[in-house]
Amino acid sequence: MIIKLKNSTTEAEKQHLIEWAEKQGVSVCTVTGTMDTLLGFIGDTAHIDMEQLEAMHIVDAVKRIQAPYKRASRNFHPEDTVITVGDAVIGGKEPVIIAGPCSVESEEQICGVAMDVKKSGAKILRGGAFKPRTSPYSFQGLRADGIKLLLEAKKESGLPIVTEIMDISQLPLFDDVDIIQVGARNMQNFELLKELGKTEKPILLKRGLSSTLEELLMSAEYIMSGGNEQVILCERGIRTFETATRNTLDLSCIPVLQSLSHLPVIVDPSHATGKADLVAPMSRAAIAAGADGLIIEVHNNPACALCDGQQSLTPAAFDELKKSIDKVAAALC
Amino acid sequence: MIIKLKNSTTEAEKQHLIEWAEKQGVSVCTVTGTMDTLLGFIGDTAHIDMEQLEAMHIVDAVKRIQAPYKRASRNFHPEDTVITVGDAVIGGKEPVIIAGPCSVESEEQICGVAMDVKKSGAKILRGGAFKPRTSPYSFQGLRADGIKLLLEAKKESGLPIVTEIMDISQLPLFDDVDIIQVGARNMQNFELLKELGKTEKPILLKRGLSSTLEELLMSAEYIMSGGNEQVILCERGIRTFETATRNTLDLSCIPVLQSLSHLPVIVDPSHATGKADLVAPMSRAAIAAGADGLIIEVHNNPACALCDGQQSLTPAAFDELKKSIDKVAAALC
């Protein structure tokens, strides 16, 4: 961490700041130039509050050189984190495919899709019970009943399940859920993250619509600092000025996150693009960029889906896509 | 709502869609051109799920012409909403000033600041008890104790108080709080919004960092559809590519929101800019743009503030600012 002092700083003020820093456990080096005085804070600066520093009247600018996260950082944990759920391995050699409908609608629907996607090679079933919808007038999900139906589908298909939590109070319903998803809109719901840090379940953490990668890793750090180190990062498109797609899928984040962190990185091409036609090319691109997996919407009757039907694949289209994904994955070996 | 059909649509398919729409309570007009067939849905389309329509295989494009919100809309409620809390009137003729520290730190601090800002003309006291911080290692607020100290300051100063809620479970602590704030990161925490819709307290709803004005109004609609119509909208800067300021304060949103909605609109220049030097010019600009009020950070010792000190004004600077705000407000009459 580099601190540039204002030219008006007195020697006494500078010494006072140096002592403050040393109390926080870092050592300080001073660089005095013709125009500027710089202080270098050396050691573990993750706990130093940058904004507090910036507020001091003698400080002109602060630049962080180390990342503000530790448990999520590859520097402190060089080996890849591998998460195992049932037969599925996330962060291992092969990309893992998660598939299922946007919303759970009926036993017939969820069990049917589960069997279909399993046959095509999906390893985990997804399905929404609690649905975050922009409008209070849109379908909000089957909620507790949706979880029950998912558990039915789990029993029938043998696939582990992932579904989204929207509030701490829903946690008791997630006892038999295998992976708990935190949606993009809750990525900085810090109270929820803290609570999930106390559980022992893998957390699928979606990147917020306007969250930087550093903020995503800080949210992972919230969960991990509570003791739960099983976090799966998920890119699902960011908000930009472009309106041709619902969001802009940021595939460069895959190699960037993999270099900054040891956590697995998966991609949601369905929500990112919002259009079924784009799911296949973006799935192949994500795998080619090195993603550890994909989470894809599949519905047995997309035109009647109660939400997000326009971005869902039919089971047949998913089956075809899975084959082409396998070919791209093989080409990378 | 206008629906453009694909050229391949059969007459039977078109009739099927028209019947579907009529069942939802809208009337349908057909426009058949040389190249395109368009359907116009006329009537109350707020309840129609655009995404479900877009998913239908005969539909090429859907354009909404009416706003998707109703209770928040000026069309359905032409008069300004005026909210009264103690002596403070929000949405009335004069802009209301809310002031106080980012975080509540001690009784001495919060009571001191309360008396100071009251003397300068602030009508409501702000102060954070639950603090959403990007890092789990940063100060998280005094929490329940912070609320108690705020209530002390309320008693001592006579000012009504506003403070942020971060989770439904905290609601019982807010019994004597006058206005409940929903922070930018929780603007789309829909479970929380629904719960607040059941209370009878005014809600100060901050715009999310990357939320459109339509999304902000939809979040207000969540609260209002639960029965609580006392919502105060708050612009606090949006996320853009620019890094010279913490966020980009979008002052055009004031006249835009005031034309779309009857709800009062206030501005938070402290969080938007992140720099004390910018608070005064941006406060004056917000008032000149027609804002119904301001929420400003004031700390009796900004350099030692436990969070966001760099954007806080001293009581003296606030006093001076209040005078210049009054002059700008007077110039508008």
Added chain:
Amino acid sequence: MIIKLKNSTTEAEKQHLIEWAEKQGVSVCTVTGTMDTLLGFIGDTAHIDMEQLEAMHIVDAVKRIQAPYKRASRNFHPEDTVITVGDAVIGGKEPVIIAGPCSVESEEQICGVAMDVKKSGAKILRGGAFKPRTSPYSFQGLRADGIKLLLEAKKESGLPIVTEIMDISQLPLFDDVDIIQVGARNMQNFELLKELGKTEKPILLKRGLSSTLEELLMSAEYIMSGGNEQVILCERGIRTFETATRNTLDLSCIPVLQSLSHLPVIVDPSHATGKADLVAPMSRAAIAAGADGLIIEVHNNPACALCDGQQSLTPAAFDELKKSIDKVAAALC
């Protein structure tokens, strides 16, 4: 094109507008509902000025349903455009690889890199003579001398060349250049685009940092409306709030552009990411997403490159990348 009239519109005003539209060659259908009156303009609306319409005092809103471009649109030109330059085919079955240094620095450098990338399978040589640099104090390129060196390298290697033009006055120097590049900062330099529309050379048109896909296609339309239909579209990253990469590479634009337009789409992973480490995964991802080609920076000594060295590959790294690209391309067949 759909026009929503204000409720205050009189019958005479409506008739006046309908006549105005019919004079512009479109037919008009009227939809009268309980709350709104809508007009549908049917036929070729590309020449109608939306903003002029929106300015009319009886008009509440205008929604375009057809694209505002024609020559660039796949609707009017269903077959893919294929551009042939020497042995290189752009928009054909196989992706074409363009490679070379950011800046031309010396005969030895450009000829050496040309022979290297040719051996690895590049079909076109790139190299900057005129360099758009943010700072007036940065190296501005060898300019006319750079073009001469590129022509040397073309003669020696047999590779066709592409290089950037920055101003109309430079055009005479481009007589023997095979493809003229328009940089991102000049994508809306309309005077330059018009002039290039009069040439008979293929134009490589880079997307501006904050240009929508529609604006990119409108800039292609500028060139094409002048008579030059050989336009190659190039995605090179857009500007977003994320700072972990120089720009955000928008790979979804590949399938979107290919569906909207018949023009070939290539990707520049070097400028988009700004980091050599990210070039390989993003190149593979672009190919997997269906790109018609790549333009990649290769320098024989990246650490000493006069500009953008940090994003350049060595010839050896490029050779390895080309092999892995070929594998991904083969996996798509």
Added chain:
Amino acid sequence: MIIKLKNSTTEAEKQHLIEWAEKQGVSVCTVTGTMDTLLGFIGDTAHIDMEQLEAMHIVDAVKRIQAPYKRASRNFHPEDTVITVGDAVIGGKEPVIIAGPCSVESEEQICGVAMDVKKSGAKILRGGAFKPRTSPYSFQGLRADGIKLLLEAKKESGLPIVTEIMDISQLPLFDDVDIIQVGARNMQNFELLKELGKTEKPILLKRGLSSTLEELLMSAEYIMSGGNEQVILCERGIRTFETATRNTLDLSCIPVLQSLSHLPVIVDPSHATGKADLVAPMSRAAIAAGADGLIIEVHNNPACALCDGQQSLTPAAFDELKKSIDKVAAALC
């Protein structure tokens, strides 16, 4: 400038880099910590190419602490730049108002508007002769004839004129133009900027749609480094995700630019918002934020304007606005 070295750096490599830096005229201080080695470059670092540094294989990260511009910087030129054109003073005590139509359409129109806005208190006449339009099918301006009409209006009204240049080749036509405008799309047309740096006319430089304030100042530096120090900076809205306004007017940039630079800062509320209704509140807000002036579109018949009519004020509305602006300006004294 701070350089963080990779842990693998040898002593010899470090010495080599230090010598390289010293040759460029800066002195170097070394900070060796337990985990990192940092170099501080002290002195005038504006000429050092950050990207070249970042490309070096021993360099992990580079952070600039000084601004990369000099002539535009307030550090090197503490007094405000004041530009005088005819009776107009830009950057002086009173805000200057520039007004006129988007496009010059006829002698009657431009002379009529000139007399109207002069009467209301505008000090400079604006009007577009060369028009940058997204579509090649839209009206492109009267071009050379437009300049002639503007000069007529200048003669008749006595107001100095400002109009936009789109290409170097148009420069001879600007001999009698008082201020040359560079549009947002040409803010990084570096060849044009260099040429304007050789003229002796004030340049009104508009911020690009996605340009940072640093980039805007670097473009000013291009002009100033050629010898022309009369640059007026103009904020006209930036591109964000929000679609309720055409662009997002970034008023915080006014105090930020005024603290970084000595150049005057004016605001264009017409293009930023795209809607006449928003021009008045945003004009007042800009003045309250401290702007040195405004450039406002006024048309004697907005509904028939050949471009951008929807954002133009009538002369009567402008007259009323001018009075309210004066009141806000007076309130700031």
